[in-house]
Structures are given as C-alpha cells and as structure tokens.
Amino acid sequence: MFQTIILTKNGRHASLTLNRPESMNAMDDIMMAELADAFESLRDDQEVQLLTIRGAGRTFSAGGDIKKMADPASPMDMTDVMKSITRLSRALYLLPQITIAAVHGSAAGLGFTLALACDIIIAEEDSKLAMNFIGIGLVPDGGGHFYLKERIGAANAKKMIWAGDVLDAKTAKAAGLVDELVPSGQSGQAATHLVSSLLKSPLSAMMATKRILHGSNEAELADILDREAAAQIAMRQTADHTEGIRSFIEKRKPVFEGK
Template structure:
C-alpha cells in the first residue's frame, strides 16, 4: 500500500517505520503524502491505542530530501509539499492514540519536527538532533515552531531555530526535548516496552486527557502551520536559500547575504 513507509498493526499497537534507509529516511514528496495518509488512516482506527514511529536502517530521519528539492528532472512542487506537511503535522498532533518516537542515529529538520509532534520521545544517548533548516535559508516546517515552543518555550525555541546546532541525546534530555534516554541501539526496544506498559495503564483516560489538551491548541497549531507554509514558499525564492543549497551540495560553508 505504501512505498516509503511501513504501517503494521498488532493488537492495540501500530508501528510506523520510515522506510527509505538508503536515503537516511529523508522525506521526499511521496513520503510526506504517505505519512499524512497513514496518520489519517490511524485517526479513524479506534482499535489502535498506541503508535510507535521509528526509522529503518542507520537513522530515524535526516529531514527533507534536499537532493529531491534540487532535482531538475522532477523538482518537488513546494505548494503541494507544504499541503502534505501541514496535513501530516496536524493529524499527528490530534491522533486518538498515544504516540511514541523512537530516535536513533539522527532526527533532523522535518524529521525532528515529526518526532517532536509525538507525545513521548525516546532517544539514544548518541543520537543527533537538529532543527537545522536555517543552514539552507529555510524556516522550520511540520509544526516545528509550535512543537518546539510547547517543549522549551518561545525564547529557547528561537535560539534553537536560529542557531541550527546539532545536539546529542543527553543535551536534548537536559533541555526537555527528549523524555527518555537509552543506550545506543536500544531505542526501539525501550519504546516497545513503553508501549506495552501504556496498554497496562488506564489508557482510555490518558487518551481522553490528550484530546482535551491538544484540542485546546488546535487553532494555534493550524495558524502556525499556515504561517510556516507561506514562509517556506517565500524562503524557497530567496538568494540565501539558493546559496544554502549550493553550499550543501558542494560541501562548503554558505555565504549568506540576507536576501
């Protein structure tokens, strides 16, 4: 059914795997659409009470597929892409399941936004996390502004967005960006144990509380997603974005001019 992700359901637990391991699970337009479709499928499945999201291969997700962004033969339609991203972020946040991200390797850019959209983040100590859109002259999308602000507040969110630094799991845990820290190679195991523990809890009440808290933020998230979409389309036309992309491809430091 899906080309770039896998969605498996076992009893009351669903496991969604980002499945482009040869591309470090970078998200192209196909994966973005499929994620949105999968979340909408889960939104209508009340038999599932926990969703675990993980990445195949060496990493969780390297973020948006930059190579696909600059592919002259089949460039991504930014307007359509932002519609997919908006749909996946909003649906993920409002899912009637407890959502767990199991992070290994790296979670960068849109991959980090996806993880932050989950209720619980489990990360390996040596994992690398980055809201690094700024490096190619873009703004966070996938609700990145909203999810960061929810976790660490507006001031710290701005620092992280503007700095674009890569931080390890321990630093992320200390900052409140990660809920559970585990040794290298154990994120999936720990997330699975957590999922089964939730099923032994009064999870229906937990999901009801999630709905109350998240529905109260729905309008704010929708507004942020609209602003992200508008801003991202605009940023794609800037000189700084083009320079950031060229520098990435050429493996050099970008020379930004503020245009």
C-alpha cells in the same frame, strides 16, 4: 500500499517505520503524502491506542530530501509539499492514540519536527537532533515552531531555530526535548518495553487527557502551519536558500547575504 513507509497493526498497537534507508529516511514528496495518509487513516481507528514511529536503517530521519529539492529532473512542487506537511503534522498531533518516537542515529529538520509532534520521545544516547532549517535558508515547517514552543518556550525556540545547532541526545534531554535516554541500539527495545507497560495502563483516560490538551491547541497549530507554509514558499525563492542548497551539495560552508 505504501512505497516509503511501513504501517503495521498488532491489536491495540500500531507501528510506523520510515522506510527510505538508502536516503537516511529523508522525506521526499511521496513520503510526506504517505505519512499524511497513514496518520489520517489512524484517526478513526477505534482499536489502536498506541503508535510507535521509528526509522529503518541507521537513522531516524535526515529531514527533508535536500537533494531532491535541488534536482531539476524531478522538482518537488512546494505548494503541494507544504499541503502534505500541513496534513501530516495536524493529523499526527490530533491523533487520539498515544504516540511514541523511537530515535536513533539522527533526527534533523522535518525529521526532528516529526519526533517532537509525538507524545513521548525516546532517543539513543549517541543520537543527534537538529532543527537545522536555517542552514539552507529556510524556516522550520510541519509545526516546528509550535512544537518547540510547547516544549521549551518561545524565547528558547527562537534561539534554537536561529542557531540551527546539532544537539547530542543528553543536551536535548536536559533542554526538555527528549523524554527518555537509552543506550545505543536500544531505542527499539525501549519502545517495545514502554508499549508493553502502557498497554497495562488506563489508556482511555490517558487518551482523554490528550484530547483535552491537544484539542485546546488545535487552532494555534493550524495558524502556525499556515504561516510556516507561506514563509517556506517565500524562503524557497531567496538567494540565501539557493546558496544553502548549493553549499550543501558542494559540502562547503554557505555564504549568506540576508537576501
């Protein structure tokens, strides 16, 4: 059914795997659309109560597929891309299921946003997390502003977005961006253990609390997603973004001019 993700269901638990390991699970236009489709398909599932999201191979997700952004042979239409990103973010945040992100390797850019959209984030101690859109002259999308503000407040969100620093998992945990740290190689096992524990919990009550809290924020998320989409399309036309992409491909430090 899907080309770039794997969605499986086992009773009350569903598991979604980002499945482009050869590209460090970087999200291209196909994966973004498939994630949106998958999350929307789970919205009305009356049986599934838990969803675990993980990445295949050596990392959770490197974020947006920068190389494909720069490939003139297969350019990604930014209007369509932003529509998919908006769909996937809104659908994930409003899922009735309790969602768990199991992070290993790295979660960068849109990959980090995807993890932040989940209710519970488990990260391996040697994993790296970064809201690093600024490095290629872009703004966070997929609700990145919203999710950071929810977890660490607007002032700290601005600092993190503008710095674009790569955080180790322990620093991210101390900042409130990760809920549980586990040893290297143990995120999958930890997620399985958590799922087992939650399946013995009053999940209907937990899901009701999620509906109340997330439902009250739905309008704000929608507004931020609209603003992010407009800003991202505009930023894609800037000289700074062109330089950011070029420097990434050439593996050098970018020289930005604020244009």
